[in-house]
Amino acid sequence: MRILIIEDNPDIVANLYGFLEPKGYVLDSAANGYGGLGLAAQNDYDAVVLDVMLPGLNGLELCQKLRGELGKSTPVLMLTARDTLEDKVAGFDSGADDYLVKPFSLVELEVRLRALVRRARGAQTASPMLTVGELTFDTANFEARRAGRPLALTRTGFTILRLLMKEAPNVVTREALEQELWGEDRPDSDALRTHIHALRQALDKPHPFAMLRTIPGIGYKLVSEADE
Template sequence: MRILIIEDNHDILANLYAFLEAKGHNLDSASNGYAGLALAAQHEYDVIVLDVMLPGMTGLELCQKLRGELRDATPVLMLTARDTLQDKVAGFDSGADDYLVKPFSLVELEVRLHALLRRARGQTVGGSVLSVGDLRFDTENFEVKRGGTPLTLTKTGYTILKCLMTQAPKLVPRELLEQEVWGEDRPDSDALRTHIHALRQVLDKPYDFAMLRTVPGIGYKLLASDATV
């Protein structure tokens, strides 16, 4: 991905460069709103990482100009230390596509950037029905079938499965799954492991091939076949 980062915190910027460049992404950066807007006007980017609190021009103002004056639809992931509902609404109202509260996981940030890029490129999964191998999930009606056989999950199981199927066959960090299930109010205990075990009992135990795989200490992924490992 070609990514524009508009961030005035040098430590955060250095961490983003170290992590994202090591993953093969091409980065440009600006430390104030005016310079960031100029780069966005001059070049094409796959995604923009935009801090809210910037010198000269705030991230909210920049995003409004990006959408209004420049007619630029590049996906924007907004970074902020503010986590109230009002702050989030202001971010989305300005034209942002996603919102990440500091401090954040670099792994989660990259996962969100990939999701924004897929959405921008129209890489959706057939309306409300997700499909991985012989597994089907109608997300509107909460109907899951494997090989045509209906599966009954818990509310949390549906949430976890949707996240895994959306990203499949990519690895989903446990931090992202916890965020999807509990938001910022994550439990102290290893509750996620318990829910994964329950999901695995329904999804894989009756079948010869196990779709749900654990990457110890990192996260989980959903595979359609052994060929996708």
Template sequence: MRILIVEDHPDILANLYGFLEPKGHVLDSARNGYAGLALASENQYDVIVLDIGLPGLNGIELCQKLREELSIATPVLMLTARDSLSDKVAGFDSGADDYLIKPFSLVELDVRLKALVRRAEGQHAVSHKLRFGDLSFDPDTQEASREGRPVVLTRTGYILLRTLMQAAPRIVPRETLEQAVWGEDRPDSDALRTHIHALRQALDKPYEHAMLRTVAGVGFRLVLPDAGS
């Protein structure tokens, strides 16, 4: 299995690596919620192990973003010291598939992860393709097209396109786009301007009508070709 572990406690993380890697599992890890979100958006995993008490973006918020914003259906097992019924309900409501209370048995964790992966493999994949007019984007395959013609972008370009399409035709503030690409580690320079220019060249240059609009002093939005400013 390829497993993403989002856990900020170094001892727990070390124990997970020490137990799971010798079993042949391939592990990636993040120590905060935003780093976990970035890894989950960039890579394909069989299962995600997610702590609730994370810095920056907690596990509940991270799981919600995985499900609602990124449309990632990868099974999620939450690790947490919070054992009240309300905590469990919040975890499942956010999109988690299983819940394990700290301290936990590593053997039980491994068994639960395998069960989640088997269950996911037995389900038909659900298409989460985004569409806005003649523009479409599949977050799972990173394939975009307009009027049936491929739109080829960089990794950052696909993140920007996904964020804009999820909100379309609403305005997406600059800060939201920067957060989607860089999290809390935003560059000092106006890097967003460069990436937006590249997105506009790929998305609009071959066509008569532009879909990507700048809203001065606020952000950016996608509009349908027959829509006004």
């Protein structure tokens, strides 16, 4: 597994190398945002470990460029010392797939990396075109559109959308979504909520009615018409 580490703290980088390389990971690293963006543009990685507070180009800006300018859907695990819900939403909105607060366990970081890569590889094996009303999702190319307008989503956002579209118009429980996303390695209770928020912003905000509906106490579903 090839991982790009973009982190300006040399102690953290050394710890990651010392922990991951003996396990067979191939690592590249950059100590600033522009250097990390350059490596991401030149190479293909299975995942990116990205610090938020970076010199030159911060992690949020880098992640936006990674998704937008480079068109990369590589899973991104974001590292930060900030743990408020607003900070997590900002990270996910920028294109991150998962979020780990410093100080963190190296074991937990590896577990999350493996989960991100496993989901990404699993998504690549399925290639049908999914359609719900004016919403389409080409799962082979990770291209989702509503009324012809492309949706900018993270890998996790695409995973949630795929499951909701496959089950539509039925309700998908929170437990089913969490199992699909994280298996038994579930993060804190805010994680799914922040991913749903980011998906809702991309899917519904520019349009006249909301396709993504919350079923209180149960889960979520997609509808194709405004009155459903």
